[in-house]
């Protein structure tokens with residue numbers, strides 16, 4: 001089944017005198033979507049609402065036709081998984097396989113079923129050979145892959161990443177980018193909170209810019225990242241290649257090195 005989230009006039013405040021989200025309307029489905037915005041824009045608050053960890057002050061979030069407020073956090077977790085920013089906040093078992101089997105068993109799978117799902121998930125992230133290792137004997141990139149597998153093993157329709165590229169080296173980023181694309185091609189709804197604009201340009205179908213509690217821009221990365229002035233006002237950078245090409249006087253928006261190279265070859 002595909003995951004679809006409808007966000008309708010969503011408002012949220014932690015305290016009476018400051019509204020953090022001021023009426024968000026969005027439909028999130030199919031496309032891999034990056035949620036970007038400066039620190040404090042409300043991105044983390046927004047995904048906590050999607051996970052049912054916070055309740056809207058007003059407005060609603062509808063998941064595949066059901067109002068999230070009528071679901072428990074555990075019910076939501078079956079459908080909407082979240083990969084933490086720091087794998088150390090997520091990992092707590094002494095072997096990779098136990099770690100990855102934990103989630104599926106929590107959502108009601110038998111041990112046998114959980115093992116099958118866990119091995120499939122480990123294979124997807126290329127870590128099946130490490131299943132007996134203690135996660136703490138792995139490097140950060142590999143621990144990140146384990147924390148991703150632990151969520152994939154629960155087979156949620158929606159996967160939310162929180163800053164997936166932070167502290168990752170080039171190989172780690174490349175691998176996570178491939179996982180994002182693979183999941184999207186499998187029909188999962190992939191969402192991420194992210195400050196790494198190059199990663200958005202490379203791997204995402206849609207970028208939603210949060211600013212001052214609302215949606216400032218929403219579209220495919222080419223549309224969004226072409227709006228240099230608006231982005232600057234929201235204290236957001238364009239991807240490096242986009243900035244460079246604009247600085248060199250190109251009118252067109254290029255997102256990635258490959259984009260630009262293709263253009264030059266075609267000239």
Ligand SMILES: Nc1ncnc2c1ncn2[C@@H]1O[C@H](COP(=O)(O)OP(=O)(O)OP(=O)(O)O)[C@@H](O)[C@H]1O
Nearest residue numbers: 014015020037038039040041042043044045046193
């Ligand atoms: N538990 C809380 N109680 C009160 N205010 C909070 C709480 N959590 C966050 N805030 C405030 O809500 C606003 C939005 O925070 P949020 O963490 O959602 O932003 P963000 O866009 O995720 O930022 P970042 O990019 O730094 O992660 C900030 O002004 C923050 O200080």
